Amino acid sequence: MTKRGLLSATVVASGLSVLAPALLSAHHAISAFDRSRTVTVTGTVIQWQFINPHAGLWLEAVDESGNVVEWTAEFQGTLDLYRHFSWNKDTFKPGDTVTVTGFPAHNGSTNLASRIVVFADGTEVDLRSAPD
């Protein structure tokens, strides 16, 4: 059996909020996310929606109990992602393995506001580096 993904609910009680860039202030719905901690999710891409005002990535991960859990990772809009990181509609494909670190939803749902993405080849993109 192929190990499809590992959910490492690494709730880091760090002061990551101090690293939050201006773009977070731009984030209308950021109040929905808890900026005082981060969660790291490794999973398999189900869907990548490259649209405005926010792109979305849906991941299927396996939690510590072996249950498959679907996570939604929210991103900046398409043009920030394109201009700063050359991302486009083909950046993620179903089946890709991806690790996303971000702020979890206040309401306990499996949504996060993405901050760092690590691709299967080890490439890391720090979304906080976008100056917008």
Add this chain to the structure above:
Amino acid sequence: MGRYPTRAMLSLAAACCLPLMALAQSSQQDTPHLSGVWQRSFPGDSSLVPEPPMTAWGRERFDLARPIHGPRTTSATEANSAELTCLPMGFPATYYRPRPFEIVQLPDRALMLFEVDHFWRVIYMDGREFPEVPLHTWNGYSIGHYEGDTLVIETRHMLGWQGENVQRWIDRVGHPFSDAVRVIERIRRADAQTLVNEVTIDDPIAYEEPFTGTLTFRLRDFEIAEFICQELMLSQLPEMRPGQE
């Protein structure tokens, strides 16, 4: 006639062309160079002034506003800004969206091309007056002229108050305006990379007296692209509504 121009011909050509060249140069010198792609410095303020002098009319409507920015920020599902229904925001409110726009200067007009919703604004600079019979529109009618290094724009005939659930604001925090608003913009380059827009709101229905605030933009080295508000209708992200950013 010889193959090459004579000295007399050259003198004649110079006499004819020099004034034109001088005129062109003069015109170039008189027109400040404002063209380029500009983006508001972010996050920046969400209003021109924290507490504009509202009339009772203005206060009543301000109290009904439920913005998604500023000190009274509410959830996107509770908010009632026109922005959230992808309606145009007018001026200066459009500038508060963190999206770039391009200024194109032509001899008889200036254009602003906005990335958000790919809309354009024409600022007529041919000496015309405002239409005698106003046609109120979401973004109004704009006339401009240069004063030294500054592009001065006056905008009238913007649709103002539309109702509690389709609110029109001069900013992102809920300060209303009426159909009678006059918006004066004074746009100049503070330096090579910075554009400053000093905005005056003159709306005797919504405000006791005119007031002025400043918006700052920085020069960007990319092309404007396409940002369509209604794309959000396609979003599957939780708790999303149009215009949120």
